[in-house]
Amino acid sequence: MGRNPKTLLRKFHEAKWDEQIILEMSVPGERGILVREAEPEVRREVGSGVSAIPPGLRRRSKPGLPEVNQARVLRHFLHLSQETLGTDVNIDIGEGTCTMKYSPKVHEQISNRNPAIRDVHPLQPTETMQGTLEIVYKLEQLLKEVSGMDRFTFQPSGGAQGVYTSAAMIRAYHESRGDTQRTEAITTMFSHPCDAAAPATAGYKIITIMPDKDGYADIEAFKGALSKRTAGIFITNPEDTGIYNPLIDEFVKAAHEVGALCHTDQANANGILGIARARDAGFDLSQFNLHKTFSVPHQSTGGSVGALGCTAELAEFLPVPQVKLAGEKYYLDYNAPRSIGKVRSFIGNVPSLVKAYAWIMQLGDEGLRQVAICSVLNNNYLMQKLQQIPGVVVRYAPGRRRLEQVRYSWEKLYEDTGVGTEDVRRRMADFGVQSYSTSHLPWIVPQPFTIEPTESFSKDDLDEYVAILTQISKEAYENPEFVKGAPYNSVVHRNSSASMDDPVNIAVTWRQFVKKGLDKRVRRSATKRS
Amino acid sequence: MPKKVGLIVNPVAGMGGRVGLKGTDGTTVAARARKLGASPESPRRAVDALRVLARIKDEIEILAAPGAMGQEEVVSAGMKGTIIGSAPKGRTGPEDTVAAARAMKRAGIDLLLFVGGDGTAGDIHRAVGRTLVVLGIPAGVKMHSAVFGRTPRAAAEAAIEYLHSPRPQSTNGEVMDIDEGSFGTGVVSARLYGTLRIPKETSLIQVGKSGSSHMAKGAAAGIAKELASIVEPKTLYILGPGTTTRDVLSELGIRKTLLGVDVMLDGKLVAKDVTERKLASLIRRRSAKIVATVIGGQGYLFGRGNQQISAEIISKVGKENIIVLATKEKLASLEGRPLLVDTGDEATDKLLTGHIRVITGLNDYVVYRLSD
Known part of the structure; x- marks a missing residue:
C-alpha cells in the first residue's frame, strides 16, 4: 500500500544543537585513549618511533589538535549529522544534473570495508594484487560495451578531470600530426560548465554556442564557429534541459570535416544507458561519471571517477599506467611513449571502481x-x-x-x-x-x-x-x-549572499578563522546576543 | 550609533503609467497626467517599503525630505524621522529632488533611499553622483536603470541587509533613461547617463534591462586580458560607449569616457568623445577596428547610443574588424533574441547578419546570432 495522498506533506523540524566547532571544545588535559608504551624489545628495535623520521621533518611544537574525550567526539559528530539533509535522509531528486541515486550499502562492505580492497597498497607488486587488477580490467571491458569506445582510463578523479584528460589527449593527437594551429575548443551553453572550463585549463580558447529558440545548440552558429583552428568539441547530450539533441551526428560530422575531434560529456547518461552509445554517434572520446550514473556515492561520501573512453586510434595518448592482460596475468603497462603522462597517481579510485563494477554485474545488460x-x-x-x-x-x-x-x-x-x-x-x-x-x-x-x-x-x-x-x-x-520569510522549520535562516562573496569573511580552515580574528568576532556577537 | 537613512520621494513618479503616458518626467507631463486623472503612485510604494524598514526602526534614524517628498510617507508608515530641507512651494519638480539629495549629502547619511523611476534616478545621479550609496524603491513608469529593488519590499530588505552588514559593500548600477524625444517615431532608444553606487545584494535588486550593471570584477579583467592579447600595433581602435567597454579599458589603464566614442592607438587614447566626421578623418589614413558592446536593453550593437560609429564607418572598417565585448550574463539577459543593428543603411545592416564572435572572458568567446 502506498502513502496516503492526503498526508504527503510531512510535519518536519530540523534538529539544532548549537554545536561548537570541535576546536573550540578543547579542554586541556581531556583525552580519549592512552596509547600503551611499546614493549622493551620493540623499543630496542625501533627506538622512540620518532627517531625513524628524519630530523628536518619533525615538528618542533605540538599540533594544535583539540583535546576532547571519546564520548564527546562521538556526540559532536552525531549532532552534526542530525543537522544535515543528506542524500539518504530526503527525497534527493532536486540536484538535477547530479544524478543522485541510491548507492547500495552492501557495496561499502565489498569495497571500503573489505580488507582485500582497502588494504591493497598501489605500490605493492602486481602479482600480489591480481584480484584488484582483474576488477579494474573487467570494468573497462563492460564500459567499452556500454559506450562503444575501444579503451578506458579510470585515472581522472571526477568528470571535469576526465574532460581535462580528454582535452590533453586531443592536443597530443594534433601535435603528433604536426598540426599546431588548433587553439580553439567549442562547447554549448547548456553543456556542463566543465566542458568549457576543462579545455580552457588545458590551454584552449573556448567558443560557446548559445541555444536557439527551441533550446538546441544553434547548428548554424556551430558551423560558423568551426575552422582549421578548432581542436575539438565538448558537448553534453542530452543537455541540461533534458532534451536530446537530434542533430548530434551532424555536429560530429561537421567537426570531423574540419579535422577536429569530438568529446561527449556523458554526465547525463542515465537516460540513455544501454540505449544509445557515444561511439555510434561518431564521438572519439567520452567520459562517464561513475559517481553519478553508476551508483558510486558522490565525492563527500565516496570518491568520484571520471571514466574516460576513447577510440583505438587515440589509445596511445591515454594516461599511464594501463591495466592489461597477458595470458592469465594482469599487469600495469607503462610502455606508452606518446601518453600524456599521469593526471593522478596510480590507476584510479579503486574502491569506487569496485562499486561501479558490482553495480553493473548486479544489473546485467x-x-x-x-x-x-x-x-x-x-x-x-x-x-x-x-x-x-x-x-x-x-x-x-x-x-x-x-x-x-x-x-x-x-x-x-x-x-x-x-x-x-x-x-x-x-x-x-x-x-x-x-x-x-x-x-x-x-x-x-x-x-x-x-x-x-x-x-x-x-x-x-x-x-x-x-x-x-x-x-x-x-x-x-x-x-x-x-x-x-521561509524557512521556518529549518535552523539556518536567510544568509546574506553579499557576505558569502566576500573573501575577507570566509575561512575554510580553523587556522584561517583564527588568523583573520573571526573567532573573536563570533564570540563578541554571541556575548552581545546573550 | 544608529545608521542614517535618507528618504526622498518623487511624489509624481509613476503617475503617467496608468494613463498611458510613457513617463512623468518634466512638469508639463506631470500636469497632463493629472489632467488625465492619474493619482500619485509613489507615496503608496514608499509606505510599503517603510513598513518593512520599520522592523529595524530602533537601529536607524530616518532623514526625510519635507512634505510629500518623504515626511508624509514616514508619518503614514507610523515611523519617526528628521526633516531635512525646506518644503518646495507648489508642485514638485526635478530640481526639488536634486536639492533634497544635495541636502541629504550635506547632512551625512549611510544610505539614500529614493522613490521614483528612471527620471528620478537621473536626478539623484545629477545631484550626488557616486558620492553616496543609494537604492531606488521602484515607483516609476520606466525602470530601465539597474538601481532599483525588485519591489518596494525587496528594496527595503536589501536596505536592511546592507545596513546590517558588518562590511557593507557597494557596486555600480547603471542609470538609464529612454530618449523620450524618440517616442514620437515609435523607436525606443535607451540612453546611459552614468552609474550610481548601490548596495551589493544582487538577488533583491532588479538587474537593469541592459543586464550589464553587475559586471563582476573578474569578468572585466578577463575580457581585458583577452582584448590585450589580440590588440595589434599601429591600428586605430574605435571604442564604443558603455560600462562594459569603459570597465574593460580601465583594466588596461585606459580612462575611457562612459558615454562617448574614443579612439585608441598603441595603448593610448588619441581622441575622446569623437564625432562621426572626426572618426571618418582618422580612419582615412590607418587601418582600424571597432570595439563595441551590446548597448541598451534591446540588444542593439549599433545604432543606439553609438550613432557616431555610422554605417560608413562600419562598412569601411569591415565586419571582420568588429570586436564585440559582453559578459555571458548580458547575452543571457537577451533570452535568445539576436543582436540588433540599425545603422540607417540597408547595405551595412545586411553586412551585419549571420553570426558574430563576442569576447566574454579570457580565452572565452560566444558565437552569437545577429538579426537578419
Missing part, C-alpha cells in the same frame, strides 16, 4: 537498460505533474518529452507573485527535503530549477515532492511574504 527506461519514465511522470502547478513553466520544445531531467522555471510565479526560485528553495527545507539546484550560471532559463528523479525513486516519493511544490505555489499566490 537488461538491468542497465531498465535503469534508463525507469529514469526517463520517472522524469516524464514528474514533468506532467509539475507542469500542472500554477507558476511552473517548462521552456523550449513544447509538447516534447524529456529524457532524464528537466530545467523548469518559476518565471510565471515570479511575475505573478514576486516569489522567485530562491524563495521557493528556502521554503522547501520546511518540508524535510533539501533545496533543489537552480542552474549553472548564468541563468539562461529565468528563475530556474533542475530536477532529476532517477530510477531510485518511487511514485510515492515523486508525489510527495509534487505535493511540496504545489503547497509552496499555493502559499506564494495567497501570501507571498510568508514564502519569502
Whole structure:
C-alpha cells in the first residue's frame, strides 16, 4: 500500500544543537585513549618511533589538535549529522544534473570495508594484487560495451578531470600530426560548465554556442564557429534541459570535416544507458561519471571517477599506467611513449571502481537498460505533474518529452507573485527535503530549477515532492511574504549572499578563522546576543 | 550609533503609467497626467517599503525630505524621522529632488533611499553622483536603470541587509533613461547617463534591462586580458560607449569616457568623445577596428547610443574588424533574441547578419546570432 495522498506533506523540524566547532571544545588535559608504551624489545628495535623520521621533518611544537574525550567526539559528530539533509535522509531528486541515486550499502562492505580492497597498497607488486587488477580490467571491458569506445582510463578523479584528460589527449593527437594551429575548443551553453572550463585549463580558447529558440545548440552558429583552428568539441547530450539533441551526428560530422575531434560529456547518461552509445554517434572520446550514473556515492561520501573512453586510434595518448592482460596475468603497462603522462597517481579510485563494477554485474545488460527506461519514465511522470502547478513553466520544445531531467522555471510565479526560485528553495527545507539546484550560471532559463528523479525513486516519493511544490505555489499566490520569510522549520535562516562573496569573511580552515580574528568576532556577537 | 537613512520621494513618479503616458518626467507631463486623472503612485510604494524598514526602526534614524517628498510617507508608515530641507512651494519638480539629495549629502547619511523611476534616478545621479550609496524603491513608469529593488519590499530588505552588514559593500548600477524625444517615431532608444553606487545584494535588486550593471570584477579583467592579447600595433581602435567597454579599458589603464566614442592607438587614447566626421578623418589614413558592446536593453550593437560609429564607418572598417565585448550574463539577459543593428543603411545592416564572435572572458568567446 502506498502513502496516503492526503498526508504527503510531512510535519518536519530540523534538529539544532548549537554545536561548537570541535576546536573550540578543547579542554586541556581531556583525552580519549592512552596509547600503551611499546614493549622493551620493540623499543630496542625501533627506538622512540620518532627517531625513524628524519630530523628536518619533525615538528618542533605540538599540533594544535583539540583535546576532547571519546564520548564527546562521538556526540559532536552525531549532532552534526542530525543537522544535515543528506542524500539518504530526503527525497534527493532536486540536484538535477547530479544524478543522485541510491548507492547500495552492501557495496561499502565489498569495497571500503573489505580488507582485500582497502588494504591493497598501489605500490605493492602486481602479482600480489591480481584480484584488484582483474576488477579494474573487467570494468573497462563492460564500459567499452556500454559506450562503444575501444579503451578506458579510470585515472581522472571526477568528470571535469576526465574532460581535462580528454582535452590533453586531443592536443597530443594534433601535435603528433604536426598540426599546431588548433587553439580553439567549442562547447554549448547548456553543456556542463566543465566542458568549457576543462579545455580552457588545458590551454584552449573556448567558443560557446548559445541555444536557439527551441533550446538546441544553434547548428548554424556551430558551423560558423568551426575552422582549421578548432581542436575539438565538448558537448553534453542530452543537455541540461533534458532534451536530446537530434542533430548530434551532424555536429560530429561537421567537426570531423574540419579535422577536429569530438568529446561527449556523458554526465547525463542515465537516460540513455544501454540505449544509445557515444561511439555510434561518431564521438572519439567520452567520459562517464561513475559517481553519478553508476551508483558510486558522490565525492563527500565516496570518491568520484571520471571514466574516460576513447577510440583505438587515440589509445596511445591515454594516461599511464594501463591495466592489461597477458595470458592469465594482469599487469600495469607503462610502455606508452606518446601518453600524456599521469593526471593522478596510480590507476584510479579503486574502491569506487569496485562499486561501479558490482553495480553493473548486479544489473546485467537488461538491468542497465531498465535503469534508463525507469529514469526517463520517472522524469516524464514528474514533468506532467509539475507542469500542472500554477507558476511552473517548462521552456523550449513544447509538447516534447524529456529524457532524464528537466530545467523548469518559476518565471510565471515570479511575475505573478514576486516569489522567485530562491524563495521557493528556502521554503522547501520546511518540508524535510533539501533545496533543489537552480542552474549553472548564468541563468539562461529565468528563475530556474533542475530536477532529476532517477530510477531510485518511487511514485510515492515523486508525489510527495509534487505535493511540496504545489503547497509552496499555493502559499506564494495567497501570501507571498510568508514564502519569502521561509524557512521556518529549518535552523539556518536567510544568509546574506553579499557576505558569502566576500573573501575577507570566509575561512575554510580553523587556522584561517583564527588568523583573520573571526573567532573573536563570533564570540563578541554571541556575548552581545546573550 | 544608529545608521542614517535618507528618504526622498518623487511624489509624481509613476503617475503617467496608468494613463498611458510613457513617463512623468518634466512638469508639463506631470500636469497632463493629472489632467488625465492619474493619482500619485509613489507615496503608496514608499509606505510599503517603510513598513518593512520599520522592523529595524530602533537601529536607524530616518532623514526625510519635507512634505510629500518623504515626511508624509514616514508619518503614514507610523515611523519617526528628521526633516531635512525646506518644503518646495507648489508642485514638485526635478530640481526639488536634486536639492533634497544635495541636502541629504550635506547632512551625512549611510544610505539614500529614493522613490521614483528612471527620471528620478537621473536626478539623484545629477545631484550626488557616486558620492553616496543609494537604492531606488521602484515607483516609476520606466525602470530601465539597474538601481532599483525588485519591489518596494525587496528594496527595503536589501536596505536592511546592507545596513546590517558588518562590511557593507557597494557596486555600480547603471542609470538609464529612454530618449523620450524618440517616442514620437515609435523607436525606443535607451540612453546611459552614468552609474550610481548601490548596495551589493544582487538577488533583491532588479538587474537593469541592459543586464550589464553587475559586471563582476573578474569578468572585466578577463575580457581585458583577452582584448590585450589580440590588440595589434599601429591600428586605430574605435571604442564604443558603455560600462562594459569603459570597465574593460580601465583594466588596461585606459580612462575611457562612459558615454562617448574614443579612439585608441598603441595603448593610448588619441581622441575622446569623437564625432562621426572626426572618426571618418582618422580612419582615412590607418587601418582600424571597432570595439563595441551590446548597448541598451534591446540588444542593439549599433545604432543606439553609438550613432557616431555610422554605417560608413562600419562598412569601411569591415565586419571582420568588429570586436564585440559582453559578459555571458548580458547575452543571457537577451533570452535568445539576436543582436540588433540599425545603422540607417540597408547595405551595412545586411553586412551585419549571420553570426558574430563576442569576447566574454579570457580565452572565452560566444558565437552569437545577429538579426537578419
